Amino acid sequence: xxxxxxxxxxxxxxxxxxxxxxxxxxxxxxxxxxxxxxxxxxxxxxxxxxxxxxxxxxxxxxxxxxxxxxxxxxxxxxxxxxxxxxxxxxxxxxxxxxxxxxxxxxxxxxxxxxxxxxxxxxxxxxxxxxxxxxxxxxxxxxxxxxxxxxxxxxxxxxxxxxxxxxxxxxxxxxxxxxxxxxxxxxxxxxxxxxxxxxxxxxxxxxxxxxxxxxxxxxxxxxxxxxxxxxxxxxxxxxxxxxxxxxxxxxxxxxxxxxxxxxxxx
Numbered sequence: 001x002x003x004x005x006x007x008x009x010x011x012x013x014x015x016x017x018x019x020x021x022x023x024x025x026x027x028x029x030x031x032x033x034x035x036x037x038x039x040x041x042x043x044x045x046x047x048x049x050x051x052x053x054x055x056x057x058x059x060x061x062x063x064x065x066x067x068x069x070x071x072x073x074x075x076x077x078x079x080x081x082x083x084x085x086x087x088x089x090x091x092x093x094x095x096x097x098x099x100x101x102x103x104x105x106x107x108x109x110x111x112x113x114x115x116x117x118x119x120x121x122x123x124x125x126x127x128x129x130x131x132x133x134x135x136x137x138x139x140x141x142x143x144x145x146x147x148x149x150x151x152x153x154x155x156x157x158x159x160x161x162x163x164x165x166x167x168x169x170x171x172x173x174x175x176x177x178x179x180x181x182x183x184x185x186x187x188x189x190x191x192x193x194x195x196x197x198x199x200x201x202x203x204x205x206x207x208x209x210x211x212x213x214x215x216x217x218x219x220x221x222x223x224x225x226x227x228x229x230x231x232x233x234x235x236x237x238x239x240x241x242x243x244x245x246x247x248x249x250x251x252x253x254x255x256x257x258x259x260x261x262x263x264x265x
Contacts (some may be wrong), residue, residue, distance in 0.1 A: 050109075053103045053106040066169060067083075068168060070162070072264040093133075094137050098139075099127060123168075124167075126165065126168050126169075129165055135157070135158065136157060136158050198235050200230055202232040202234075203228055205231050211253050213225040213251070238265065248262045
């Protein structure tokens with residue numbers, strides 16, 4: 001009986017330690033913003049390959065090594081030479097990208113990685129960049145071995161995207177980039193609303209006031225509302241009130257009630 005109780009106590013202690021370790025892993029994943037796919041996911045996985053992929057991918061030294069590779073890859077843009085060492089360095093950098101992406105695919109599993117969702121979004125974007133860098137490398141080899149052309153004089157298509165890998169790899173850069181993208185999207189929506197608003201009032205002015213402005217004696221605004229583009233410019237400037245009330249006077253002199261249009265605008 002005492003032996004059974006001791007064995008039960010050891011088993012219970014082991015389960016408690018496992019739960020504590022797993023809970024700590026969930027907390028660590030939440031702290032680093034990993035979501036569902038993190039240390040806890042690797043611990044719960046039945047595949048040792050997934051755990052190895054996690055240990056390498058999220059290892060601090062591997063992270064710093066990849067930043068070093070990205071830095072070298074970016075600097076190579078300024079040192080394009082018709083020399084073997086350039087091709088070796090370029091090939092090594094792309095090879096490191098490929099290994100890093102393969103580790104991510106193993107960790108997330110191919111089914112999850114290639115699924116159209118926001119899961120592993122940064123890794124998916126890095127996969128696309130890696131494919132583009134591979135195309136650059138193939139093109140570089142073609143120019144070096146077959147066309148015998150000077151690489152310095154050739155435009156390598158996707159080398160301008162090399163610095164974007166830093167945004168995907170460094171969390172601070174990624175968060176800053178996403179804030180800029182979201183802010184830019186809101187600004188674009190606001191600009192579109194303003195353009196549609198001005199366009200509506202411009203078209204209205206062309207149909208209602210076009211003939212009045214055409215017959216006006218005003219040298220500045222005579223005929224300005226005969227076409228939509230001219231009316232759009234005048235109404236757009238009216239937002240700043242720079243041309244108010246001068247732009248209103250030709251139709252206001254025709255009929256006093258036309259001021260309602262400008263008040264509503």
